[in-house]
Amino acid sequence: MRRMQWSSLLTAGLGAILVLFIVGPLLRLLFKASPAGLMAAFQDPELGQSIALTLLTATTATAIGVILGVPLAYFLARTRFPGRRLLQGIIDLPVVVPHPVAGIALVLFLGRRSPLGGALAELGLEFVSHVPGIVAAMLFVSAPILVSGAREAFAAVDPHLERVARSLGDRPWTAFRRVTLPLAGRG
Template identity: 35%
Template sequence: MTRHRGLWPFVLPASALLLLLAVPVAGLTWQALEGDLATQLSDPSVHSAIRLSLVTTVVSMLAVIVCGTPLAYLLARVDFPGRRIVQMLVDLPIVLPPMVAGIAMLEVFGRQGWIGRPLAELGITLPFTTTAVVLSQVFVAGPFFVRAARVGFASVEQPVQEAARVDGAGEARLFWHVMVPVARRGLFTGLVLAWARALGEFGATIFFAGNREGVTQTMPLAIFIGFESNLGLAVGLSFVLLVASIVVLLVVGLWGERTDL
């Protein structure tokens, strides 16, 4: 023990930050379990918010996989002109305030926007619809998947790729039978993190999609409304999102340990 005596200057501030992280989580858990959690979660508006969150996040993750996987693959394997700019555009939503993202999407897809105006002439309206919720989730969560998938694809060693080509593998076969299996850890981790980010999305959604119960009111938006009118409901939904976040971290951790074996 004596040899660790010099670590106290590190332990004290580290403990302060750890307490700051742990105490609010413990407080929320206690408040949710101490209250009438079952009654709060039986509210029809809660069921609607949970159902909408699950449906929209599933749809948004399908879009992220379909569009994000090819983008991550190109960023990992091809040194094309403007690659740094594309990479910056992918990373931008991660650091961009979600409210700014929502306003930007509303300006582009709104009735007078660059894309919204031609769509409006065709009778298609995106803002304040369930589709707007999905678009908001893809915008803020997609980069998490692309970043992780790009690292996964980049981790495939060049000799492995060359060996597959020597065996006659074309680009499609190389992708499905070599790149995806080897990069599966990055793909899975990115997908889980992106889903968690989409599940907790608030800022871009409330600006671009609004807060219509059963149409655009996801769990974070229901928490926002509940905080003003029904604190117990807000606490109950917050606990649901807390549990979902813990499950995400456990799944990512267990998957990481499994793939390291």
């Protein structure tokens, strides 16, 4: 067996700290929180409002992501065109943008002082410190994951199966819904 070098030990130690940071709070919640304490926490109106807001915004961001992202993922999986890699790179940008920078960028793009944010505010749709802003932030950081995952799932489905369904009389949307989508959903 090869001896571990100090750099490997350092890397493992730093990784262990991060894993502990991720797992620690969850284990503490699971093993140390008493049922009575959890019940008391869930009866706190602020926690209830926070959970409701989280469910609302996460569900909304997910729905918007699916409606806008799945067709884009399918297009990217099935179509070759100039600039395709550039478009994929643009879609992946939020993954490498630090969250504070993403927040500032969204405020600059959707805030009242921006052309788009100002126009939307005139229509009664405010983003900064409002539910639509939370949804926009969630969508911004999760869209690349959704689009990339769906693109890979669609790419794994043999396009020939879709063509067979169409040759048997299915319309494009029906072939997509009955053949491609279920097969991609497994991947």
